[in-house]
Amino acid sequence: MSRSGSACELCGNNSNLEIYTIPPFEQTANRSILVCETCRDQLTGAKPLDANHWRCLNNSMWSTEPPVQIVVWRLLHSLRHEGWPQDLLDMLYLDDEVLALAKSGIDDGETETKPVHKDSNGNVLTDGDTIVLVKDLDVKGAGFTAKRGTAVRGIRLVEDNPGQIEGRINGQHIVILTQFVKKS
Helix, strand or coil: CCCCCCCCCCCCCCCCCEEEECCCCCCCHHHEEEECHHHHHHHHCCCCCCCCHHHHHHHHCCCCCHHHHHHHHHHHHHHHHHCHHHHHHHHCCCCHHHHHHHHHCCCCCHHHHCCCCECCCCCECCCCCCEEECCCEEECCCCEEECCCCEECCCEECCCCCCEEEEEECCEEEEEEHHHEEEC
16 A cells, blocks of 8 residues: 555546456565556456556656556557557666566467468568569559569568568558568
8 A cells, every 4th residue: 555655546536446366376565566457357368358458557657656557568468459559668678587477477368360361482581571562463453564573662561461571662652462472
């Protein structure tokens, strides 16, 4: 209570406060934080994560207390697909030991399901690669044909679809099917 100033260490609310022990640790002062009912329900999974509620992490991420830093990092990590949490994660600095503790408690099963983008020859594509078109492609809505052999630099992968990438041809931002490109 004295460390938190009798307020939730995540959102600052001062009603219905409880001690939340960071999994998988045992309850000690340096592995627990004081949270409100709303934060506790979302942390424990009793209610789904509400990304708008967690915008408060913009302030609590600057806490000097390791248990708060661990919970903030884990929340930002789990919400990073929203966009704004990734920006906060990029700004957040944690000591190596605290970062290791934060990472130790998460199940990052996303690495298994992340789609792999491959070109027409089966080479794995990554963000920023340069590719070459292997076929003339009509660019719908732009009124031109992207010719075979055209180089596209600095591609971006379409996250949800391993068969598509994004790039610029003739100043137009377009989506290109991976079956019509080869990595150069």
